Amino acid sequence: MLTEDTPMDSVEKENLRRAQKYTKDAKVGEGAYAVVYKGREIATGRQVAIKKIKVGQFKDGLDMSAVREVKYLQELHHPNVIELLDVFSSKTNLNLVLEFLDGDLEMMINDKTQKFQAADMKSWMVMTLRGLEFCHRNHILHRDLKPNNLLLASDGQLKLADFGLARDFADPGLKMTCQVITRWYRPPELLFGCRYYSGGGDMWSVGCIFAELMLRTPYLPGESDVDQIKTIFRALGTPTEEEWPGYTSLPDYVSVGHFPKTPLRDLFTAASSEAINLLAKFLAYDPMRRISAREALNHAYFFQAPNATHHSRLPKCKIVSTEPEEPPTHDNAKMDLMKSLTAGPSSGRKRKSSIGHEVVSRPPALRHMDVDKHESL
Amino acid sequence: MNHIKQEDIKPALVQEEPKDALSLSAATLTTNGKKEVKKEDVDVVKPLVRESDGRKSLWQGSSQYRHWMFSQEMLLKQRTHTNETAVTAIKRAYEAEETGSSNGIEFINAQEEYALVKLYVDKISALCDHFRWTEEVEATAMTYLKRFYLKNTVMDWHPKNVMLTALFLAAKTTNQPISLDAYTSAIPKTSPSDVLDLEFLVAQSLSFEFAVWPAFRAVWGIWLDLQSLPDTRPEAIKDILNAAREHVRTARLTDAEFLYPPSQIAAGAFWLASETLTEQWAKAKGLTASELEPIKEVARMIERENEPGGRINIELVRDVDRRLRLCKNPEKIPGTNAYKRKQAAAEAAANEKRAKKLAAEQQAGSMDVDVFGEKIFIGDVKQEAKPDLGFSSGDED
Ligand SMILES: Nc1ncnc2c1ncn2[C@@H]1O[C@H](COP(=O)(O)OP(=O)(O)O)[C@@H](O)[C@H]1O
Ligand SMILES: [Mg+2]
Numbered sequence: 001m002l003t004e005d006t007p008m009d010s011v012e013k014e015n016l017r018r019a020q021k022y023t024k025d026a027k028v029g030e031g032a033y034a035v036v037y038k039g040r041e042i043a044t045g046r047q048v049a050i051k052k053i054k055v056g057q058f059k060d061g062l063d064m065s066a067v068r069e070v071k072y073l074q075e076l077h078h079p080n081v082i083e084l085l086d087v088f089s090s091k092t093n094l095n096l097v098l099e100f101l102d103g104d105l106e107m108m109i110n111d112k113t114q115k116f117q118a119a120d121m122k123s124w125m126v127m128t129l130r131g132l133e134f135c136h137r138n139h140i141l142h143r144d145l146k147p148n149n150l151l152l153a154s155d156g157q158l159k160l161a162d163f164g165l166a167r168d169f170a171d172p173g174l175k176m177t178c179q180v181i182t183r184w185y186r187p188p189e190l191l192f193g194c195r196y197y198s199g200g201g202d203m204w205s206v207g208c209i210f211a212e213l214m215l216r217t218p219y220l221p222g223e224s225d226v227d228q229i230k231t232i233f234r235a236l237g238t239p240t241e242e243e244w245p246g247y248t249s250l251p252d253y254v255s256v257g258h259f260p261k262t263p264l265r266d267l268f269t270a271a272s273s274e275a276i277n278l279l280a281k282f283l284a285y286d287p288m289r290r291i292s293a294r295e296a297l298n299h300a301y302f303f304q305a306p307n308a309t310h311h312s313r314l315p316k317c318k319i320v321s322t323e324p325e326e327p328p329t330h331d332n333a334k335m336d337l338m339k340s341l342t343a344g345p346s347s348g349r350k351r352k353s354s355i356g357h358e359v360v361s362r363p364p365a366l367r368h369m370d371v372d373k374h375e376s377l
Numbered sequence: 378m379n380h381i382k383q384e385d386i387k388p389a390l391v392q393e394e395p396k397d398a399l400s401l402s403a404a405t406l407t408t409n410g411k412k413e414v415k416k417e418d419v420d421v422v423k424p425l426v427r428e429s430d431g432r433k434s435l436w437q438g439s440s441q442y443r444h445w446m447f448s449q450e451m452l453l454k455q456r457t458h459t460n461e462t463a464v465t466a467i468k469r470a471y472e473a474e475e476t477g478s479s480n481g482i483e484f485i486n487a488q489e490e491y492a493l494v495k496l497y498v499d500k501i502s503a504l505c506d507h508f509r510w511t512e513e514v515e516a517t518a519m520t521y522l523k524r525f526y527l528k529n530t531v532m533d534w535h536p537k538n539v540m541l542t543a544l545f546l547a548a549k550t551t552n553q554p555i556s557l558d559a560y561t562s563a564i565p566k567t568s569p570s571d572v573l574d575l576e577f578l579v580a581q582s583l584s585f586e587f588a589v590w591p592a593f594r595a596v597w598g599i600w601l602d603l604q605s606l607p608d609t610r611p612e613a614i615k616d617i618l619n620a621a622r623e624h625v626r627t628a629r630l631t632d633a634e635f636l637y638p639p640s641q642i643a644a645g646a647f648w649l650a651s652e653t654l655t656e657q658w659a660k661a662k663g664l665t666a667s668e669l670e671p672i673k674e675v676a677r678m679i680e681r682e683n684e685p686g687g688r689i690n691i692e693l694v695r696d697v698d699r700r701l702r703l704c705k706n707p708e709k710i711p712g713t714n715a716y717k718r719k720q721a722a723a724e725a726a727a728n729e730k731r732a733k734k735l736a737a738e739q740q741a742g743s744m745d746v747d748v749f750g751e752k753i754f755i756g757d758v759k760q761e762a763k764p765d766l767g768f769s770s771g772d773e774d
Contacts, residue, residue: 055577061549067587137435
């Protein structure tokens with residue numbers, strides 16, 4: 001064991017001091033480039049998650065996802081953003097000490113034994129928007145919002161996590177890559193190759209998450225990038241030039257046919273008119289006209305009954321659900337309508353969700369390889 | 378610290394916690410409250426937010442404000458401490474090799490270290506031009522290099538490779554990465570390992586705090602303010618903008634960023650560019666005389682840099698670099714006995730740790746047990762006597 005007696009640089013000493021503050025126990029998860037362990041802060045007994053990122057394996061040194069995640073989490077301190085408690089290195093690994101979180105919104109949505117009240121959804125939306133408003137106020141784009149990256153604490157607080165694709169947009173007019181945001185949550189302007197964007201992209205994702213909370217199944221599950229555009233147009237109608245000026249001149253524009261507009265109300269039957277109104281504003285085609293996080297927090301939806309559930313009273317995440325699923329009931333009709341609106345004529349291999357009865361195969365997570373080449377301009 | 382409380386760099390779009398739905402949910406704290414809450418109610422409700430919720434300015438929440446700002450005295454103390462600790466350790470390493478061998482070595486003092494580091498800070502610009510990197514990369518890399526030497530000594534790590542590593546890392550952290558091969562092949566006498574071996578050490582020395590608030594961005598903010606002043610002609614302020622940007626570049630060679638927030642550095646640069654306009658600006662902003670004081674101090678700092686004897690003191694740097702070869706930490710030079718001894722000690726510690734871990738695993742019957750604290754492997758800088766591409770700190774031969 002290295003101790004104070006072993007000659008060491010102050011920087012190494014500091015690193016050692018940080019490392020020794022924590023224990024590392026069982027593995028709890030594995031991501032694209034990291035292994036996550038459960039651990040404890042020895043002095044306080046506080047439970048933590050230790051995200052161990054292998055660095056030695058990369059020929060270009062520190063991995064970009066790790067760099068982004070560390071850079072932004074070091075600056076962002078907000079109840080609805082995951083807290084980075086410490087960073088230290090061991091051998092050739094980088095260790096991020098994060099607050100421990102029990103589950104995520106995807107688990108919650110998939111757990112069909114949980115019934116969501118309108119007030120619960122409102123609460124998750126509020127927390128998502130508050131975290132995001134804080135990021136955007138700090139000129140940081142998340143660029144990978146999806147239920148799986150909205151983690152849930154034991155006290156019910158929702159936290160934005162996984163900043164591996166985030167970047168800042170303090171300098172306006174900076175060209176960015178469109179290869180961000182997991183497909184189902186990716187806005188149409190990115191699908192059409194738009195390289196200049198700001199907070200609007202994240203807001204589209206929030207709209208998809210809002211819809212998913214209400215439907216309990218992904219709203220716009222495209223099977224490929226082109227199919228994603230089709231899926232969006234089928235659900236929301238092909239945009240008119242008036243609705244989204246100039247979109248047909250975007251770099252990767254493709255025509256996918258004309259789809260009529262169907263009122264959101266037809267699918268979101270149980271939603272209040274304010275909820276529908278807000279959803280439509282998240283899913284505005286023109287990114288310039290899309291609602292911002294801040295505006296959304298002041299939207300009438302949040303000021304109408306029922307009031308958002310206090311986070312401590314929200315449904316709790318069950319880590320492993322062993323209960324049998326309830327049989328489908330009134331959801332069937334809605335589901336069929338959903339299919340007709342979002343899935344279109346059923347194609348061969350269906351992995352369309354049917355309110356949870358088939359396993360939804362989610363699009364792969366995006367990683368730095370897709371992103372970096374496009375942004376090093 | 379005597380900083381202005383105003384928002385820095387980034388325009389203050391939202392100064393206060395928005396009165397939003399959360400204030401509302403705080404109002405009721407109950408599930409499914411049926412009561413319709415009127416907007417007026419929201420205003421009187423204490424929002425369910427902690428002080429840390431971003432109510433502080435963004436600047437005050439930043440790692441730069443929290444960990445990298447000093448008073449003049451603290452900064453001097455920090456550098457002196459780093460330097461003296463290093464000298465003690467190096468003396469000990471020499472003595473371990475041969476008693477009396479550290480006598481007569483002319484160690485480098487803190488001021489001399491700073492002079493040498495400054496030379497390499499200055500060299501970053503040319504490299505950024507070469508790779509066509511933005512000013513953000515340049516400013517960030519310079520900050521990294523300066524921060525590195527608050528915690529490390531040039532006697533352990535020569536600034537040339539640290540500078541190259543800081544720049545490579547800055548390109549990544551500002552989202553403009555290039556491959557290591559492309560980077561090192563464009564720089565003479567530099568191999569990928571020169572950079573890779575130091576990257577972890579540099580990141581650690583920065584406490585993994587990569588975000589930097591550069592003053593050049595604050596320049597834009599002030600420039601926009603200037604345009605809205607009543608009697609400013611566009612032609613007049615255009616020259617002023619360019620002058621201010623040049624002054625901010627000069628400020629990067631000074632300690633200004635450790636002592637003043639970026640907005641004050643930018644304002645100091647404008648002060649030098651046009652005192653009258655900046656005075657008008659300050660008046661419009663409602664700055665008091667005491668708030669103007671640090672701005673003038675920054676201006677004086679930049680001015681001193683431009684005076685004869687400012688910038689890089691080539692004579693001194695030449696001498697420092699010559700002496701550096703005689704007082705490098707032998708523990709950091711591959712091949713020396715001290716180096717071998719240190720490596721062996723680290724290895725023994727690692728072995729001991731592995732044995733402990735194995736024992737613990739066998740005892741716990743778990744494969745997941747791990748203990749931190751293993752010394753990270755840090756390769757060594759191959760310290761070249763003569764760096765190339767104009768990196769040389771003044772070769773005497
Ligand atoms: N703070 C945390 N608390 C508990 N589990 C976590 C935490 N962070 C991550 N995990 C678990 O580890 C998995 C991978 O982490 P993630 O951050 O998503 O890695 P990646 O960025 O590689 O996808 C997550 O899906 C989750 O199960
Ligand atoms: Mg993930």
